[in-house]
Amino acid sequence: MSDHPPISAAMLERVAEQFRALGEPSRLRLMNLLFSGELTVGELVEASGLSLANVSKHLGLLHQVGWVTRRKDGVSVRYALADARTVALCELMCNRVRERAEAEAALTSTDPATTTRRRRG
Amino acid sequence: MSDHPPISAAMLERVAEQFRALGEPSRLRLMNLLFSGELTVGELVEASGLSLANVSKHLGLLHQVGWVTRRKDGVSVRYALADARTVALCELMCNRVRERAEAEAALTSTDPATTTRRRRG
């Protein structure tokens, strides 16, 4: 825990915006599909099972905050990951979730007594 | 872009939950304050300027998803970062924001013509 200066409110909002854009399962699904490369909106619709307008909306937001790039290709539009760090970032979060799941499983199996939450008597 | 298998809906929701917890300026501010070490709710209230109940609520959520630890210390409660990766994660996002800000600034200064769609031409 070395030196960590305070951060401006504007910066906090910008950073929060980045996190928030990834804080939605549908958008995470689209990002995950883009892990394998550039895809059109139509392809993402088919692969995700989401509605066309919904996918377009999510992609618009991801593009606005800079997580994906947009490129017109004839009649369709191709989206791709804009940041090489995206995959690492998502995998870090996946590992966190897995670790927590394992930790919880270990707790409940080794110490069932402590799982009886304290309630006022 | 190597092999990236699809992810279950439950997993996506869990991962999104992690991102979402950090997708709020007030919570990010609290996390940032905790960068310097363990703090009580009261200390966080004073440092953040947020209301007591509000801080408690945010800390409750951060604790629920595993971003902070909670420890009773006499009459007060001390919170701390639970994950060593937190700082690196936030700094990555900060760098992203800074990079994007610089890229935008460079664009508007070198190519004013394309910015006519917006004010500040």
Add this chain to the structure above:
DNA sequence: CAACTGTTCAACCGTATAGTTGACAACATG
């Protein structure tokens, strides 16, 4: 026990946003 401090919880309100629907824009083809 009673009073005080520090924290959490529950109910409420206002706003933000996910998803749908329908209209419309951009590009291709006949």
Add this chain to the structure above:
DNA sequence: CATGTTGTCAACTATACGGTTGAACAGTTG
């Protein structure tokens, strides 16, 4: 130009969530 294809945008509804307020709870002190 008319038509089909692909995607975006605007309006709408339902739900989620941030923030406030007031009550309840847990230690500490007298």
